[in-house]
Amino acid sequence: MSKARILVVEDEVIIALQLEEKLKSLGYEITSTVNNGDETFKKAEEDNPDLILMDIRIQGEKDGIEIAEIIRSKFGIPVVFSTAYLDEERIERAKITMPFGYVLKPIQERDLRVTIEMALYVAKVDAERSAVEEKLKESEKLFRSIIEDTPVLICQFLPGGEIKFVNQSYCDYFKKTSEELIGKSFLTLIPKEDKESVWETISALNSENSVMTHDHKVILPNGSVAWQRWTNRAILDSDNKIVSYQSIGEDITKQKLTEEALKKSESRLKEAQAVAHIGYWELDSPSGTPAWSDEIYRIFGLDTETDAPSFSEHQNIVHHEDWPRLEKSIAILNEDGTPFSIQFRIHRSNGEIGWMHSKGTAEIDGTGTVIRMFGTAQDITEFKQAEKQLNQIEWLLSKQSKTKAGSLEYGPDYGDLAQLNTCRVLLDNIGEELLSEIANDYLELLDSSAAIYEKNGDYALGIFSSGWCRYLNQASRNLCNTDYNLDALNSGKWLCHESCWSDASKTAIETGKPNNIECNGGIRIFAVPVRAGDEIVGAVNFGYGNPPDKHDQLLEIAKKYQVDVDKLTELANAYDARPNYIIELAKKRLITSAKLIGKLIEKSDN
Numbered sequence: 001m002s003k004a005r006i007l008v009v010e011d012e013v014i015i016a017l018q019l020e021e022k023l024k025s026l027g028y029e030i031t032s033t034v035n036n037g038d039e040t041f042k043k044a045e046e047d048n049p050d051l052i053l054m055d056i057r058i059q060g061e062k063d064g065i066e067i068a069e070i071i072r073s074k075f076g077i078p079v080v081f082s083t084a085y086l087d088e089e090r091i092e093r094a095k096i097t098m099p100f101g102y103v104l105k106p107i108q109e110r111d112l113r114v115t116i117e118m119a120l121y122v123a124k125v126d127a128e129r130s131a132v133e134e135k136l137k138e139s140e141k142l143f144r145s146i147i148e149d150t151p152v153l154i155c156q157f158l159p160g161g162e163i164k165f166v167n168q169s170y171c172d173y174f175k176k177t178s179e180e181l182i183g184k185s186f187l188t189l190i191p192k193e194d195k196e197s198v199w200e201t202i203s204a205l206n207s208e209n210s211v212m213t214h215d216h217k218v219i220l221p222n223g224s225v226a227w228q229r230w231t232n233r234a235i236l237d238s239d240n241k242i243v244s245y246q247s248i249g250e251d252i253t254k255q256k257l258t259e260e261a262l263k264k265s266e267s268r269l270k271e272a273q274a275v276a277h278i279g280y281w282e283l284d285s286p287s288g289t290p291a292w293s294d295e296i297y298r299i300f301g302l303d304t305e306t307d308a309p310s311f312s313e314h315q316n317i318v319h320h321e322d323w324p325r326l327e328k329s330i331a332i333l334n335e336d337g338t339p340f341s342i343q344f345r346i347h348r349s350n351g352e353i354g355w356m357h358s359k360g361t362a363e364i365d366g367t368g369t370v371i372r373m374f375g376t377a378q379d380i381t382e383f384k385q386a387e388k389q390l391n392q393i394e395w396l397l398s399k400q401s402k403t404k405a406g407s408l409e410y411g412p413d414y415g416d417l418a419q420l421n422t423c424r425v426l427l428d429n430i431g432e433e434l435l436s437e438i439a440n441d442y443l444e445l446l447d448s449s450a451a452i453y454e455k456n457g458d459y460a461l462g463i464f465s466s467g468w469c470r471y472l473n474q475a476s477r478n479l480c481n482t483d484y485n486l487d488a489l490n491s492g493k494w495l496c497h498e499s500c501w502s503d504a505s506k507t508a509i510e511t512g513k514p515n516n517i518e519c520n521g522g523i524r525i526f527a528v529p530v531r532a533g534d535e536i537v538g539a540v541n542f543g544y545g546n547p548p549d550k551h552d553q554l555l556e557i558a559k560k561y562q563v564d565v566d567k568l569t570e571l572a573n574a575y576d577a578r579p580n581y582i583i584e585l586a587k588k589r590l591i592t593s594a595k596l597i598g599k600l601i602e603k604s605d606n
Contacts (some may be wrong), residue, residue: 003029004120007049009067010082011035011058019053019082019107033044036060037067044075051100051119056083078123080115081206082107119137153228153249156235159242161185161199175221189218191225200234207240215252227256277379281358282371283311283330297321299356299379301349319345319353320566329360330373337362337370343380345573351550353573354381412470414477414485417462423454426530426538427461429604430597438596439540440590445582448523449473452597453505455538468547468571472496472521475561495520495561505539512536514591522548522557526587530593532601540594544583547572 006028010016016033023030031047036059044052052071057062068079084105100119103111153173156165166181174181174189187195198216205212213231220226230249234242279296283289292308300317309316311330315323322344329340339361339581346354360375421427426435435452439461443450449469452461464470476495480488488494499519504527508515515527527541548554549572551565558565578586 003027004051004116005029005031005047005049006116007031007040007043007047007052007077008033009035009040009052009057009058009064012055015055015105022107022109022112023053023116023287026109026116028116037062040067041070044071044077047565048075049077050546051116051123052077053103053116056081058350078119078126080119081294085326107226151290153247153251155186155247155249157186157245157247159244160185164244170249191217191219202245205232205234205242205245207234207236210234210236215256226251226253228252252364277382279377280374281308281377282374283589296377299348299354299377301352317347319347321345321570325359331389333360333362333373334370337364347551351552353549353551354379355384412464412474412477414474414488417485417489420486420489421454421458421460423456423458425601426452426454426597427458429601432461434600435597436463438593439463439542442586442593443542445586445589446542446544446578447576449500450540450542451500451505453501453509453539453541455509455536457501457506460538466543466575468523468575469543470497470519471563471567471571472557472561474521475563479562499525499545505541508539508541509536519543520560522556526590528591530594530597530601532598532605537598537601540590540597542586542590544578544586546577547575549573 004027006023008016008019008023010019010033016035020030020033031049031370032039032043032045038060040052040054043049050053052068054064054068054071058064058067062070064081064083066083071077071079077489078100082101082103082105100122103115107174130411152212153170153171154165155163155170157163158599162183163186164183165179166178171178171181187199190198193218198214201212201214211233213229215227215229217225218228219512228249229252231245232245232247235244235246237243265340277295277299279299280293281296282291284291290308290310294304296308297304297306301456314326318326325342326344329342332338333340338478339359341359343355343356346356348354357380357463358375358377360373362370363372363374365371365471418427418432429440439450439452443463443465446465448466450461450463454460464473473496478486479493479495480491481493482488482491489497492498499517499521503519504515504525507517508527508529512529512531514529517527519525521543523543524545525541525543527539528539529536530538536549547568550555552566553571554572555565558568
């Protein structure tokens with residue numbers, strides 16, 4: 001440890017020598033010993049001692065107190081006074097120089113050591129404190145320059161909202177001076193409709209959640225409105241109570257306008273997609289991860305909050321007959337980037353069958369590898385329905401009747417039920433051939449099924465033209481588990497017979513009015529009573545309407561008839577739907593046919 005270096009100022013030679021000896025014995029180094037003010041100044045500058053031991057009464061115009069004051073202000077060297085006289089006046093004068101201690105003559109070694117050590121320690125602490133204060137001032141100066149020069153807005157405000165500090169950028173932004181802002185509530189710069197929500201957001205800060213960021217609008221000096229993003233921090237005291245808030249903000253008006261423009265653009269795009277029923281899809285080639293636009297979810301009837309099905313899961317929503325074509329198209333696209341454009345059927349979430357037209361292309365990297373597949377998907381269900389209706393009109397205009405050409409040629413496995421006819425009023429008086437011609441007059445418009453019953457329910461004629469009716473009729477006949485048709489008719493298990501006779505035609509005979517029902521097979525049956533004079537002698541009917549197209553309905557019928565649902569789906573899709581006006585025309589023809597049969601019976605009786 002280095003020795004403390006001391007400059008001795010003493011005008012009495014003997015005392016000066018004694019002081020030197022004592023200081024050296026105490027382990028201190030004497031830099032110089034002088035006896036007047038001028039020498040003191042000179043040696044203080046040359047020696048730069050750690051401490052000056054100053055006699056108050058020395059030679060020269062200035063005494064030790066005056067010299068000490070100059071030493072303190074010029075060199076900052078600590079001074080300890082030595083004197084034989086310390087009256088009240090000298091004490092008051094000495095205080096001004098802020099001395100580090102006093103020793104009284106005759107100087108005792110112990111007092112000298114204690115006073116010097118205390119003075120050196122205090123001087124050291126003062127020097128360290130001064131250094132820290134200087135650094136702090138420099139840091140504060142640097143920090144303030146950063147605060148003032150930064151382009152971000154900085155504001156400090158009290159728990160009541162009153163501003164206590166703003167930087168220059170804040171002032172420049174609102175074109176106000178700090179004097180105009182400090183003491184005022186920052187809420188005066190926020191639109192009326194947003195003040196409550198902003199204050200609620202800031203009031204939510206606490207010791208556990210002391211920082212948060214939020215966006216809000218502000219009022220500019222010209223009256224216009226801008227957007228800012230603020231990060232607010234609650235300043236807490238030792239008891240975790242909020243004493244103030246510090247906020248750092250930036251203008252995000254351009255960003256907000258861009259976001260709003262983007263949202264508007266996305267909204268218009270969605271509207272356009274919804275109007276055109278066109279959606280966008282994307283499939284990441286390496287991972288197989290899909291992405292859909294909202295319109296594709298709508299086409300399938302799915303919730304947009306759910307994840308898009310993976311490509312392998314598409315098997316569940318694409319018709320099983322069309323899936324292989326789509327799978328192959330995607331595989332080729334993924335292999336070499338060959339685009340595709342295909343139409344296929346889909347299963348909607350509500351069970352309906354729809355149609356989709358999808359186009360696909362690929363993004364290929366520099367090595368020729370497909371890295372992304374994307375394209376469009378359009379709902380063309382309405383187009384397909386319109387196309388089907390057009391085909392129906394073309395069918396009508398062609399005047400071709402599949403019923404006339406094939407109704408009598410088709411013979412069910414169980415044979416001709418007219419052979420069981422015991423009543424024979426219609427069968428004998430009209431004849432099978434004429435009854436068939438009459439039935440064909442209305443059935444040619446529908447290509448479904450028709451039956452003519454005697455009053456007691458015996459068949460005079462039965463025709464099954466459509467694949468749907470033929471398949472279900474034979475299936476329900478098989479449910480009867482008997483080789484005898486009469487037993488089958490009476491079993492109640494022949495579902496198509498029960499619908500056609502018990503539910504439709506029998507009711508028409510009993511009420512004397514036309515009857516319209518939904519049959520077990522999912523289509524409708526229209527039955528009309530046949531009158532010969534005042535007597536009802538039978539009934540005629542036909543089936544009409546489209547087979548169900550929802551999977552759950554088809555599955556229910558399949559269970560009821562104990563048949564394959566895929567076969568039912570195939571037959572339902574193959575059925576050519578008829579326009580409503582064709583069905584109404586067929587109904588009128590059926591009513592006319594019933595009247596014609598009745599008139600022919602009347603003539604036969606006469």
